[in-house]
Amino acid sequence: MIKRYLSMALLITPALSLLAQQNELAVFIQEKKTENFIMYKSDNPLTADQLIRFYKNELGLSTQDELQLATKTVDQLDFTHYRYQQYSNGIEVYGAQYLVHEKLGTVRSSNGKPVGGIATAQAGISADQALQNALDFVGAKTYMWELSEEEQLLKRIKEDAHASYFPKSKLVYFDKYFTAIGSNYRLAYQFEIYAKSPLSKKDVFVDAMTGQILHAIDKIHTTEVTGSANTKYAGVQSIQTDSVASNSYRLREFARGGGIETYNMLQGTNYGAAVDFTDTDNIWNNVNIQQDEAATDAHWAAEMTYDYYMLKHGRNSFDNAGTKLLSYVHYDANYSNAFWDGVRMSYGDGDGTNYTALTSLDVGGHEITHGVTEYSANLVYQNESGALNESFSDIFGTAIEFYADPGNGDWFIGEDFDINGNGFRSMSDPNSVGDPDTYLGNNWEFTAVDNGGVHTNSSVQNYWFYLLSVGGSGTNDNNDSYNVTGIGMDSAAAIAYRNLTVYLTQSSEYWDARVGAIQAAEDLYGTCSNAVIETSKAWAAVGVGFPIEDNDLMLISIESPATACGLTNAENVTVKIRNNGCLVDLMTGDTIDVYYKVDANPVVMETITLASNFNAGDTLTYTFTTPADLSTIGMHTVSSWVSYHLDPQLVNDSISGLQIENKVQQNVDMAMLGVISPESGCHLSASESVTVAVQFLGCDSLPQGTNVGVAYQLNGGTIVSETIVLPNTLFAEDTLNYTFTGTANFSTNGLHTIDAWTAYGLDNMNTNDTLLGTIIKHPFPLFETDTVTFENNTAVLDTMILTDNIESSASVSNASAVGNYALRLTGGDPLNSGIIPDLDSNNFWGKNMEFAAFAKFCVDASSMSAVYMQFDLRQTLSMVYNFQFGQPVPEASSLRVTVNGTQVSNNYHPVTESSDPFTKRGIDLSAYAGTQFEVVFESRMGFSKAADPLALIGSEGDNAYIDNVLFTQTPVPVGQEELAVTELxxxxxxxxxxxxxxxxxxxxxxxxxxxxxxxxxxxxxxxxxxxxxxxxxxxxxxxxxxxxxxxxxxxxxxxxxxxxxxxx
Missing domain, CATH: 2.60.40.2550 (Immunoglobulin-like)
Structure with a gap:
């Protein structure tokens, strides 16, 4: 054992001048609360502008990346908050934001998720084609921009003669999982598409190279005269109305912000046809069977929501710019929901059996808060960020209810219009309604259902807010006991509001919410205040992080070693430790044991003997005297931990499994990653552009202007060689897509083989220079006389393109209608992979791309005057769903047929789990007669038979078997034609x-x-x-x-x- 005396004074590095330290941001950093949340020393001279301009590389970005200021706000604590949006080569990186928080001219903290290493790319399809693909994907009957009255109303609402619902294209780099890995991002067209029937509003992302749909994000978030209103749920309340005559009043007012207006939808869905609610004496006692009294609830809720945000948080309407609050009551018939669509609130009347009109005060506050979120953190409406989005609406909907109607305030959501009185959610006891009260605990929604459980998993932060407001004790699902003392709803809401508007970004998750809430409490009430301690305890109570406790030592980070080139056998191991307590210091002479382990080598242990007090809240940096051997080229695993005999929290004592790579010391390695385009398809021509991706794997950088040779050879023919003049500096692992100036001939049917390589003169690491044998398939077309029986494997594969995904497979199988073989589209192993399908009966094609499989055929009907498609189909459904849910879920075995990207068939599902026979199916495709077109069988399947947990008792998994595919001019038998998808x-x-x-x-x-x-x-x-x-x-x-x-x-x-x- 090695004992060392360490002086705390020696750990304080003086801040050097900016010019001398432009490559050492660490000199200004006090600690990293997480990898994405940095606290800076109070005496640092760094401004927000200097951080962004001089330290971009240390934030993980390169010269091609830029952080552009999106918003700048000054709060009541004299902090200035800068929200930056990342761009790569001038194109927005969707969801990548960086926040910088400044006070008295210097940076206090910064947080966010910048994305480095995004490959330069160019669009391969037009915005018009991408929009058409997006519209085909949404598949609505009517869109908002097609209705002139809706367009005119939007112009009036926006006070903009050019406002329109028509989708505008925007190029972005996009990754549906919002990772920080640049190679995961694709160049995409983004469209906001608002459909009237069926109702939906989505951001749709279309791959700008291939035209495929990458993802879709829901944007509909569900759930001046003084008058007297007999409201439906809140008794008699005073409201402001507009007097248009001595005996005529309407639900409009102009004193609050840009105004508050409430309209009658007359159980329709056309906003342009909505009318005013009116009253003759301004005593709104309009109780009737139509529930017109609910209009005053909506109007009063909007007024109270405005007042709450203005008086409690200084916010002027949902966007903090005084925008008018619009409410539309009596939306549709028997509609049991309420929603915010980015412009207004819409309230259904309920079904009369389970729910009455959904215009209660808490729901009104909930929906308007979605607008607050949209104009602050703008949390993406999926997975954990979507759960936080929903939770903040519940939190402030409840806070508004207690503010405006304290006598009837409670911790239920929507209980007023629930005929059974239970409401949608319980914030005080989420388990009582089947929701989780612990992060990843009982009732947590792990699947993609409900956009990843946004209305279920929101209950974890709901319960955090309840505990922080009123307190509570118990044991959570992790078997951790807790005892939280409430700080009052106003203080808890202030912390939640500051977290939402200051510290969270679009892709924030639960851990980000914990860190942001504690920082917000520190800003508002001071470091180590009771509010800070109870905030941390409430988060620990719901299973997120640990409480702030005295004598708790936290291993913050392994500062070194780090991935690099040329690591040696004597690398320093340096760790940073924080005294996570508030009141108790570790005293001079106290000892702390520290450990590290590299790969399978023996554990190294040393003891720190403090030469001075280790004060609560301080950090300590320690370098082991025994260095680590990392000289072997490749990946190494480093772990470290601390031990202090009075430490009450062991969960934060260690960092395990840190991956560090020792790379060969060089700056010349260029790799050929792959052929990006063209892709296999039916319409390949004699003049196709060829695009390849290359990657720089050197240790430092290649400067802008460097010449890098690239070449390809098609089908063993002439070599095409060109030179890339780097448009910007490439840093380690940066990628670049390059399109050759000429074109290549892929018009011949069959398989085409491309070999591609780089030819950088200094590169002596040649194993990754060449990529051989990329196959581009131009299938042989099917004519009228052709029937695909799948018996001749070689011939069959020449006529179709099979595409798998992570959790799906398309192949020729031995389960057939006639003969020995048929086409099989099946699923994967969701239980093993952790990717669980969202079994949404209303929108299975817009989700679950991991479970999508495709079989594409090229059809030449240029000489046909009519076209009918016929095939044999059999589907199976796993028994798992009946076992788990008590009923089958046919959506887990879904098939459809598309032509040129447009659905032309019904949605096919099995009727039984395994007893369905092969059935002939027919589709009239005469609209495509005289043309050449692509026909695709597209599936969404859950389990393959091999992965089916109930296979031993006869479950066959989720499969579609297709055989005897035929295209003919002869009409298929009566009754086999499919319903056109455009029919209602x-x-x-x-x-x-x-x-x-x-x-x-x-x-x-x-x-x-x-x-x-x-x-x-x-x-x-x-x-x-x-x-x-x-x-x-x-x-x-x-x-x-x-x-x-x-x-x-x-x-x-x-x-x-x-x-x-x-x-x-």
Whole structure:
């Protein structure tokens, strides 16, 4: 054992001049609370502008990257907050923001997730083509910009004659997981698409090279005269209204910000057709069967929400710019939801069975808070960031309820309009309604359902806020006991508001929320204040982090060694330790044991004997006297930990598994990563652009202007060589996409092979210079006389393109309708990978790309006057869903057919788990007669048979088997044509307690057969309906059926559709 005496005074490095330290940001840093949250020394001379201009590289960025100032705000504590947006080569990096917090002219802290190493790329498709792909993906019947009255209303709301809902394209670099790994980011077109029917508003991201849909993010977040209002839920309240005549008043006021206005949607969905609510005497006692009294609840809720934010937080409306608050009541018929769409609040009337009008005070505050979030942190509405988004709306909806109506304030969300009185969520006891109160604990939603559990996992921060406000004790799901003393709702809300508006970014997660909340409490109430301590204890209570306790030593970081070139056998190991307490100092002479371990080598232990007090809140940097041997080229694993005999918290004592790479010392290695384009496809031509990706793997950088040779050879032919003149400096692991100036001929059907390589003169590390054998397939087209039977494997593979994903597979299988082989599209192993599909019956094609498989065929119908597609189909469904959920989930085995990217078939699902026979399917594709087109079978499957947990008891997994694919001019047999996707078919409510409403289009007067089957395929109910040309509506009564899953089949000469419904 080695004992060392360490003077704390020697640990304080004097701040040197900026000019001398432009490559050593560390001189100004006090500590890193996390990798993404840096605290700076109080005496540092660094400004926000200097941090961004001089230390970009130390933040992980290169010369091609830029942090552009997006917003600058000054708060009530005299902090100035700068929110920077990252751009790479002038293109926005979506979700990559960096925040700098300055006081008295110097930086106090900074946080965010900059992304380094993004490859330079150019769009391979036009914005118009990308938009068309996005519209095909959304697949709505009507869009907002197609309705002139909606366009005119938006212009009035925005006070902008040019405002429009029509999607505008924006190029961004995008990664759906918002990682900090540059190679994960793709150049994409971003479109905001607002659909009227069915209702949706999404940011859709289209790969700018391939046209594929990368991801979609939901943007609809669900859930002056003084008058007297008899509100539906809050009794008699005073409201401000507009007097338009001596006996006519309307729900508009102008004293608060830009005004507050409330409109009547008349149970429609067209905002342009909304009208005023009016009253003759300004005593709004308009109780009626239409629930018109709910309008005053919405109006009063908007007024109280405005007042709360202004009086408690100094915020002028949701955007802090005084924008008008608009509420629309009576949205749609039997609509049991409320939502914020970025412009206004919309409130449904409920279904009358479970819910009445959703205009309660807490929900009004909740929805408007989505606007506050949009104009501050703008938390992405998925996974943990989406859960935080929902939670902040619950937090402030509740705070507004206690502020405006304290006598009726409670910790439930939506209890006023819930006929059973339970509400949607409980903030004081989330488990009571099936939500989690512990991070990753019981009831946590691990799947992609509900955008990754945004309405479920939000309850963890909800419970944190409840504990911080009123206190509580218990044991969480990690078996950790807690005892939190409440600091009051106003103080807790102040901390939450500052966290949301100052410290969080678009992609923040729960750990970021903990760090930001503690920092917000320090800003507001002081370091080691009671508010700070209880904030940390409340977060520990919900399983996020640890409480601030005396004698707690925290290993903050392993400062060195770090990944580098030419590491030696004598590398210093340096760690940083924090005294995480508040009141108790470690005294002179106290000892701390410190340890480290490299790979499988013996543990190194040393003891620090303090030469001076180690004060609460201070940090200590220690370098071991025994160096580490990292001389072997490759990856090394380094772990370190500390031990102090009075330490009450062991969870933060160690850092395990830090990966450090020793690279060969060189600055010349250029690698050929791959051929980016063209991709395999049906329409490859004689003049295709060839794009390759190269990567610099040197230790330092290659300067702008350096010449790097690249070449390719197609099908063993002429070598094409060109020189890249680097447009910017390349740093270690930077990538660059290069498009050759000429074009290549891929018009011949069959397989094309490309070899590509780099030729940088100084590069003597040649094993990664060349990439051989990239296959580009131009499939042989199918003609009228061709039937694909999948028997001849070589011939079959020449006629189609199979595409797998992480959790899917497309292959030729031995389960066939005729002969020995068929095409199989199947899933993967979600339990092993941790990637769980979102089984959303309303939107399975817009999600779960990891589970998508594709089989593409090229069809030449140029000589055909009509085209009909026919194939045999059999699908299976894993037994897992019935076992887990108590009912089958057919969406886990989904198939559709698209032509040139447009869906032309129904959505196919199995009726039974494994008993469905092969069935002939037919689709009329005559709209494509006379052309050449791409036909794609696209699937979303959960489990493969090999990964099915219930395979031993006969479960076959989720599969689609396709055989005997044929394209013909002869019409397929009557009854096999598919419903055109443009036709209307809606059914609601689903789940239902008995009555199910259907709305659909018919092309002619005819008879409709309606049959109801149970999950075993038994016919349990049937009826017939006379339908007319045009829109038809009818009601199906399932009251007499038992609870469970049923399949309703609608069949006529022009309609053949089966839908899944749930009877509650």
């Amino acid at each position: 078919l809606e059914y609601y409510p689903n789940p239902t307690e008995g009555l199910l409403n259907f709305t659909f289009n018919a092309a002619q007067n005819e008879n409709l057969a309606v049959a109801v089957y149970d999950v075993l395929g038994n016919l349990v109910q049937q009826t017939k309906k006379n339908i007319m040309n045009g829109v038809n509506r009818f009601q199906l009564d399932l009251t007499d059926q038992s609870k469970g899953v049923y399949f309703v089949k609608l069949q006529s000469a022009g309609l053949n559709k089966t839908v899944r419904v749930v009877k509650q």
